[in-house]
Amino acid sequence: MFSLGEIGEQLKDVSRQSVGVSFAGQSLVLDTADDALQVVEAIKACPCLEYLDLEGNTLGTPAAEVIAEALKEKGTLLKRALWKDMFTGRLKTEIPKALEYLGTALCIASSQLTELDLSDNAFGPIGIEGLANLLASSPCYTLQQLKLNNNGLGISGGKMLAKALEKCYENSSNEGMPLALKVFIVGRNRLENEGAQALASVFERLKTLEEVVMQQNGIYHMGIAAIAKGLSANPNLRVLNLNDNTIGLKGAKALAKALPIFRGLEELNLGDCLLKTKGALVIAEALQIHGNHTSLRNLDLGNNELRMDAGNAIAKAMHDKTLLTNLQLDGNCFGTEGREKLRQILTKLRKIDALNSLDEDYTEDEEEEDDNEDEQSEEDENDNNEDEVSDKDNEEQNNIARSTVVTVAEFMKSPIGEKLLLLQGDVQAFIDYVTNLANQSNTVEQKYIEELLRITMKVSALCDSGYMNVRIKAESLSDALYAKLFSYAVETNQISNFNNALLVNLGLIKSEDKTSGKIDWNLEGCFKALEKIAQRDYFLTQTRSMLKVFLEKPIKTSRANVIDPFQDSKTALKAVLDSIQVT
Template sequence: MASDDIAQLADALSKTHVGDGELSYKGLGMKLDNAQSVEELVHEIEQYQGLRALRLEGNTVGVEAAQAIAKALESKDLLQRCYWSDMFTGRLRSEIPTALRSLGSALMGAGARLTELDLSDNAFGPDGVKGIEQLLKSPSCYTLRELKLNNCGMGIGGGKILAEALTECHKQSSALGAPLRLRVFIAGRNRLENEGARALARAFQLLGSLEEVHMPQNGINYTGVKALASAMRHNPELRVLNFNDNTFTKRGTLAMAQALRHLRNIQVINFGDCLVRSEGAVAIAAVLREGLPILKELNLSFGEITEAAALVVAQAVMDKPLMEKMDLNGNCLGEEGCEALREIMQNMDKGDMLASLSDDEGEPEDEDDDDDASDECTEDDEDTDMVKENGVNGKEEKIHTYKLHYGVLKKLLSGSVLQSYCFLSTLLVKMGLLKGEGKMKKVSVVPGQLLCLEHAVRQDYFPCHHASLLHTFMSKNTEALESCSSARERLRAALEKRCHDQF
């Protein structure tokens, strides 16, 4: 080694942090190619008694250097935390698995019991996962609590290998009476896609111990999201869910909403840039209404959410005493919608928690509808008089029809808040008050249907916040249902009265 290289290494090592059982070479930018280049580092590791944490992130380690470091770790049975992110910059991808196997074998040979393993930002692909596969299956990881593999490019194949390793680790540790209880899992930017997500979901469901899951930007859409949502339900201690920049759409969001109903310890939800859309936002609002008592942060940014749906979400956080931040930036509110959202948050004395709306996309443009007359109807005095505030009367053959409608409405609106919000959301789409996904056609609305809904609004089983939801959408779509104006105004009046009753 040249004298100037030795001097540079000596200077870097002089900045080494030692204390509290931790030996840190973090961010020193050392280029460690061979055994000679790590002589002093190896000596420090060997001499450190009671080593519990080793930081090597921010350096670049070659195969020979890794093997030399591994040799020094063979006696470090107390080692618990390995911070080895960003450790292979400039290395051939084929070198990394060999280096990882050497380090992993040393940990297993030493009998170390890891609690934290961070290999983020190493871009090692599926082969890199193979490099830690045996370590993850070994007794050294039976005690693992935090696994961080952010930005490693694992791909579908790596995701499957990782899922199988975690499953095997749980199986073997359970056989010894102390099952793996992984708490934190971080694997953003890994191109896991649906297949990788589904494989990991099966492992997560088996674990049941997760408290934080971070899987942003993985190209996961509805089918993968649904599998993950199902797995999350089996992890009751979850506090943080971060699936930013995947593609939920309505179906994925509904699946996540169903899962959230079972998770009372959630503090942070990040579904930003997940295309939750308005129907999905309404489903999230329903879960906010009936649960999530200690929620602190909610991110639904860049989700194609319209003004009315955003206002429904805002109203749903009213009784969340620990709420600190709500992000609805980058949606489709328009200037008036942004102002309305700010106003409602200020009125609830929660203005400070609303994130910036500077990237709002503006109101969505109206799209041509082949069924322009879908909400047309004809006013009929006979229909209008058929439904009274205190019941139903009129022609005998129509009484049965409306009673059936009431029965169905009561059943749908007396279940969970999520069930009733989903029904109301679908109803709003059918009525042309909410843009839905896909090719769902609006129905031809007749006054009797609105009057039937008006009757339901006046009943005890119709909660005030249901009325608030309907009123919000109707007030933001003043031109809708014009051909049923009389019945529409009666419904609007009933909704306003019901909303007023809650204050």
Template sequence: MTAFNLTGVSDAIKDLIDEDGVNFAGLAAKWESANDVKDLIKAINECKKLNFLNLEGNTLGCEAAKLIGEALKKHPEFKRALWKDMFTGRMKTEIPPALIDLSNGVMHANAQLTVLDLSDNALGPNGMTGLEELIKSPSCYSLKELRLMNCGLGITGAKMLAKALTHCYKKSVINGTPLQLRVFAAGRNRLENEGAKALSAIFKEIQTLEEITIPQNGIYHPGMSALSEALKMNTKMQVINFNDNTITAKGAEPLAEALYAIETLREINLGDCLLKDEGGQILSDVIADCHPNLEYLNLSGNEIGPDVGCAIANAMGHKESLYQLILDCNQFGEDGVETISEIMEGFGKLDALSIEDDEGEAEEDDEDDEEYRDDEQGEEEEEEDHEAYSDNESGGENDCIITNTSSNFSQNNFETSLDNSVLLNTSSSNDDPVVTFYNSNVPTIEKFNEIKDEDKLKSFKNVLSNASVGDDYLTHLVFAILKLSSIGEESEEAKTIAQELYKEAFEYGKNKDRIKSIRNFFLIQLGLLKSEEKEFSPKYNMKSCRSALANAIKENSLPDDEKSIFEHFLNATK
């Protein structure tokens, strides 16, 4: 299969198409408009057999995603969605609608996906809302590989994913084509115990997994016990990667029971899992008894001592296919390292051994440390971590997508100043009822009715424009919309004024290149998107504010591109 490199754009289109699919990977392209994406669309349209579409390493906006989705509608043969790292620099609000448009193209074509790879995209729970319908759909009944590495799903996103997979599996069984997922990869996602438990439940039902890769997820022994129960039901498992989770001896016990039920394992990665001697010995025993085809074992960084290290080495005696045993960064001591090396040399497997950076034998007074992290400190840290993560579950390595940092638009004012720290300072009298309404801690229908002007919309615009210029005007404008919206259920007139001010805000914001900031502000203030500020919580009447937003959408007060984004988030709350 030819690897493509876009250089001459339209002249090179023919080089971007082969019989298997289209590859635009690694171009660092920024696709916003129809013009930006025209060459990709042409390549998709001219590809006679679009088995795969690789968009990795580019950045995709909403308009471009919609056009790609339209092009995909013509390709029922589409199988592999290779969409890693394609939202760098995007705001969280852009990702769900972009995924929905791509998904709609796949589903409309009745394509049967075998691979869905969205790794290295900072999806979070908000992004998962853009994937749910695709995963539930018949287009995923055929799914063999689901790769969501480093997507910041968090516990909430993991539960959403588990629910969607459960729906897919049950519907696929009814359809007579049961989902036979083979590969699940979701490392670095903050799944924690609750996320692991939710996913384990569907893995127990599917029973076809051959690879599970979930390193660095803050999983302790309760989550490991749930995963172990699922492993028992997936007896064709070949690859297990639980690296850098806190398994300890407590988690090693149920895991060992599961390993006894699986004879097909080729790779086991339990590095940095705080197994220590007790956990290492438990796993050494099962590995010695089973897994004749084992090729790779990683038990590095587990504070394992020399006796257990020798037991692990002895367990490799009959592993004819072994090509790597990684025991780096343990506590064998110089003599232990030498003995382990001699054992492996005796088996003719010294070349497979990696045993570097040994930390030396542990002190004897460390006996209780096993339970320290596992039972008390470990779970306490997990609880603290979860609290910290819960305010920013959308993150991943690509956290730059969450805010427009180049903007001078005051995000602090927009997100957190709900106690009237943003006040109108105007040449108008402080007794002006518009100023009084705006500056009140709690906007009420009574204060609104004190505005006797026949044209209240004009009064609001005059006061706001006299009070401030530039970005300050926009700041006051959006807060006025919120305050009017919060009484919209009590006053149709207030809701109508809010609707007109929505139009003013987006028109002004467009001229000032502030559209994305305005969008983010309203989604956060209306409780539709998580704030980056841990202490922030919406203060206004959310039901009334959301109703006013829906009215503004209905009355075409928002740009068309923004309407679809806001509609998505509003629909997700129903």
């Protein structure tokens, strides 16, 4: 049957659709005022400019200035500034001035923004300098969504952002309209504990947040505890994504205290957070409270080194989650028996359809550990990280380093940060190790490149370590190893083989050699290392060009709706490669 009432509502929805200007995805290079003329004309011709979408183009300062002039006249009704990926290839010194022009224009036009998206613009802390005035001014008093994903803010940028938002809250409160931010996205920004703590104080004042995304920020349990405390003042929180930080048991306990407050929680992503079994048990206990999280749709606890007890507890906690559609527990250590038990519990609870694939299980690859040792190891690891800048701890680490050494062969068997710090010798030790292996092969030159590249991957994987001293040594060694690789490839006319091997080892193409080992190193660190390495003089132009081509290709998978876990890292690396070409 037709319902005139429903049809009337649908017509109202159509009439309420916002109008504006979009040049999204057109890859325009707007260097000069003349280059930006088409954007300016479109803005001036728009009768009711409610959004301006410039995603995927690149604005120089002169272009931003003339667009800003148009916004002074037409920006009064602007609600959504969709400026994602808008400065590819631009110098960091250009971007703050461009942002300042645009921000000033919105202030003059008395805009009232509801959404500001500047994600995927790698402007770093200096970009926040150009953005700070806008964030603290009247156009942002009405802001509901702030998206700053993958901007390279760092600790200082995070603190500056927090200060700007605090000013916005104070200024807007004085005007009788307190900032009521609902969506805050600030993933992949290397905020670490200090940046997270600064922003957590803002969360505590807002009280209106519904979605918070802070994945891949190098945050440890002290920062997580601050976030949990700040978010506790926001009872309407629906989405919390802390993926790929280091939560551990202490962080899990802090989150568990806050979770009961978020009764309408729909999505919780704590994947790849080193929860381990005891941390997951704490989270499961908070989630299993009957009737407290019945709106939960998505739960990600994958890649957390969870064992069977944790899997069972999580499954049982889903007993009243009637809306659950996505339960991600892959990449843990349940074992065959644990996976079967998990499926049995979920089947009995009629939640089995929500469970994602359990194809990856690392039980066979790891030694079984006593729970007490597991917990103590985790606590020691997190505590060491929190105090890594302490002179006392550095002295203790130096004492350890003097007391024992690790050979290259030992490091290769277990390439962890601790062994990298204890490694005997410098880059020459790696060269000697590889030379010995290569001389045992019939194809010495090819074998040399393959083995040295494999070592380089395992070293550069640690460039994503949560420990500063490990990162520093990994970055230094990666630089030296890549220099040797490029030099050898050029001298032996093996550039093509090297480029191909690099793509294979970065997981960008499949190896034609079926006997080659699987990638068992952290690609996140490898991509981060290349952001710096690609800017070195020894890095070949053809290698840069090749990487750009393959970084743009989507991940190939047999499973539907699977997101490339390294897409943010690839995007950041490609941005660096683009900037080298342009500048």
